[in-house]
Every structure is written in C-alpha cells, then in structure tokens.
Amino acid sequence: MIPYRDFIRGSxxxxxxxxxxxxxxxxxxxxxxxxxxxxxxxxxxxxxxxRRSRDDVLFICHDETLDRMAGQNVVAEELTLxxxxxxxxxxxxxxxxxxxxxxxxxxxxxxxxxxxGRVYLDIDVKIGRDLTDASHLVSEHRMNDQxxxxxxxxxxxxxxxxxxxxxxxGIMVMPMTRFEEHNVDAxxxxxxxxxxxxxxxxxxxxxxxxSRADRFRxxxxxxxVNTLDGVACCGLxxxxxxxxxxxxxxxxxxxxxxxxxxxxxxxxxAYRSQLAKVG
Numbered sequence: 001m002i003p004y005r006d007f008i009r010g011s012x013x014x015x016x017x018x019x020x021x022x023x024x025x026x027x028x029x030x031x032x033x034x035x036x037x038x039x040x041x042x043x044x045x046x047x048x049x050x051r052r053s054r055d056d057v058l059f060i061c062h063d064e065t066l067d068r069m070a071g072q073n074v075v076a077e078e079l080t081l082x083x084x085x086x087x088x089x090x091x092x093x094x095x096x097x098x099x100x101x102x103x104x105x106x107x108x109x110x111x112x113x114x115x116x117g118r119v120y121l122d123i124d125v126k127i128g129r130d131l132t133d134a135s136h137l138v139s140e141h142r143m144n145d146q147x148x149x150x151x152x153x154x155x156x157x158x159x160x161x162x163x164x165x166x167x168x169x170g171i172m173v174m175p176m177t178r179f180e181e182h183n184v185d186a187x188x189x190x191x192x193x194x195x196x197x198x199x200x201x202x203x204x205x206x207x208x209x210x211s212r213a214d215r216f217r218x219x220x221x222x223x224x225v226n227t228l229d230g231v232a233c234c235g236l237x238x239x240x241x242x243x244x245x246x247x248x249x250x251x252x253x254x255x256x257x258x259x260x261x262x263x264x265x266x267x268x269x270a271y272r273s274q275l276a277k278v279g
Contacts, residue, residue, distance in 0.1 A: 003145035004120050004172050005197045007044075008222050008259070014275060015253055017268055018045040018122060018261035020228055021062060021093075025266070028069065028089035030060045031103045032114045039118045043265050046115065047122040050108050052130050057081040058108035058137060062126075069094040070105070081107070093263075108134065112141045121147045122174070122261075131165060139169045150174040150200060154187070159194050174224070178202040179209055188212060192219035198259065200224045203233050206255050213256030224259035225252055238264045245271035 001007075008016075022034025023041055030048055038046045049062040054077065066072040066079075070087040084105045090098040106114075108123075115121050123138075125131050131149060138147050153159050153175035166173040175196050177187055181204060191199055199221050203209050209216070209223060216223055227248055229237045241248035242264045249260060249271055262268050 008197050016259045017043045017265050019043040019265045020047050020261050020263050022046050028103045029093050032106045035114045045120045050125045051077050053081045055080045060106045060111050123149050135171050144171050148172045148174045150176050152176045174198050176200040180204040181208050188215050198222040210255035223257045225257045226261045238262050242267040
C-alpha cells in the first residue's frame with residue numbers, strides 16, 4: 001500500500017469510500033470480520049472506534065455501554081479485557097432484533113493486524129486521553145502510513161494540539177471541523193498552516209464548501225463528509241443516498257467532496273461504478 005497521505009492526495013477514485021465501523025451488513029459492526037468484509041468488497045478506508053478496558057487494553061467499541069452490541073447493560077470501559085472477550089457480539093448494528101454471533105469484541109491490536117497492508121484505517125478514539133497510547137500501538141505495528149487519528153480543530157489552540165500529536169510519530173492526524181459561512185475562509189487558512197491533507201467536514205449549507213472548492217484545492221485539503229443518518233448535514237443522508245444517489249452523493253461530489261463515510265458502502269460503490277461507466 002502507498003502511504004495514506006499519498007493515497008489521499010493522488011486518489012483518482014470518485015469518491016473514496018469509508019466504511020463506517022467496517023462493512024457490517026454481513027457481520028457485527030466494529031468486528032474483525034467487518035474489517036475483512038470491507039477489504040473483500042474493495043472499500044478504501046474503514047472507520048473504527050477505540051476505548052480502553054479497565055485493565056488498560058485498547059479495544060474496539062462505539063457505544064459507552066455494551067447493551068446494543070452485546071446485550072449487556074454495562075459500561076464497556078468498566079470491564080477487563082477477559083470480561084469483554086467472554087461476550088459475543090450481535091450481528092450487524094445490534095439491537096433487540098439481531099441475533100448473537102460467534103464474533104468477539106476485538107482489541108485495537110487485533111483490528112490493526114486485520115487491516116495491515118489491506119485497507120486504510122480511520123481510528124476514532126472516543127476519549128482524548130487515549131490518543132497517545134493509540135498512536136504508540138499503531139507505531140508498534142509499523143502502520144504509521146496506513147492510519148489516521150482525528151481531533152476537533154476550530155481554534156489555533158486545537159490546531160497546535162494536532163501538530164503536537166502528529167509530530168510524535170508521524171501518523172496522519174485529521175482535523176474534524178465545522179464550516180459555516182462566517183468562519184470557513186479563516187478555518188481553511190488555519191488548516192492549511194497545519195499541513196493537513198484531509199478534513200472531516202460538517203457545514204451549515206452545502207454551498208459553504210462548494211463555493212470554496214478551489215480554496216480547498218489550493219490548501220491541499222481533501223474534503224471528507226459523513227452521510228450517516230444520525231450526523232449528516234443538510235439532509236444529505238445515507239437513507240436518501242441509497243434511494244437517490246445523485247441527490248446526495250452526486251451533489252457532494254459536485255461540491256468538491258472526495259471522501260464519503262457511509263453506512264451504505266455497497267450502494268455508494270455501485271453508484272461510483274455507474275459514474276465510471278458513464279465517464
């Protein structure tokens with residue numbers, strides 16, 4: 001695999017697909033199998049969520065509790081790794097209607113091994129204090145060029161935090177930023193000063209970023225947008241995208257967005273293939 005930064009800067013894919021919590025439609029979200037399914041499907045990036053067990057092991061889990069994914073109404077980080085490994089994950093995105101599987105909650109180390117040399121990883125560390133240890137583990141697995149960490153950047157102080165984390169071992173750190181008409185130009189300038197290659201973007205109106213497509217290009221910033229139903233901006237959701245891809249993913253691409261995180265990666269991939277045939 002080429003280094004992540006080089007992939008982002010040179011990608012000719014339209015758009016790059018981020019599988020949110022892996023390809024979980026045929027396996028539990030945030031499981032090793034969901035990562036492997038994403039690799040098999042040909043998605044370029046997998047997003048995973050990281051927490052710390054009571055005995056200080058980094059593991060993969062999104063929710064604060066294990067109710068949805070493991071049927072246990074307990075705080076995930078209050079369990080030891082052995083207690084976590086005694087549980088079975090529910091299929092897909094869990095909940096009352098999904099059956100238990102034989103899949104286990106993976107450690108970050110296990111997720112890294114599953115992805116190594118196969119797919120880029122977007123690592124969402126849920127508690128900021130764990131960022132440093134997560135970066136050290138990535139380095140131990142010699143995956144510095146295959147992974148991004150991410151932190152919120154809206155101020156010069158947060159931009160300094162990004163640079164400090166990135167300088168520790170060279171892992172790409174992606175800023176997460178909300179652009180609004182009154183601050184977008186200043187924020188693009190701030191992010192350009194960090195040397196960031198990509199920005200995970202929220203926005204008040206699609207035109208806020210669409211009208212700055214040239215500015216993002218000059219700043220060397222690829223624009224990443226989430227179309228996940230719960231967090232999508234301006235109604236540009238996966239549910240609508242799966243039904244009317246041009247109305248969501250097509251509009252984002254026209255606005256200069258080159259990376260899309262989705263819970264419907266298969267539908268987005270089909271749309272991307274359709275566009276390639278037309279092109």
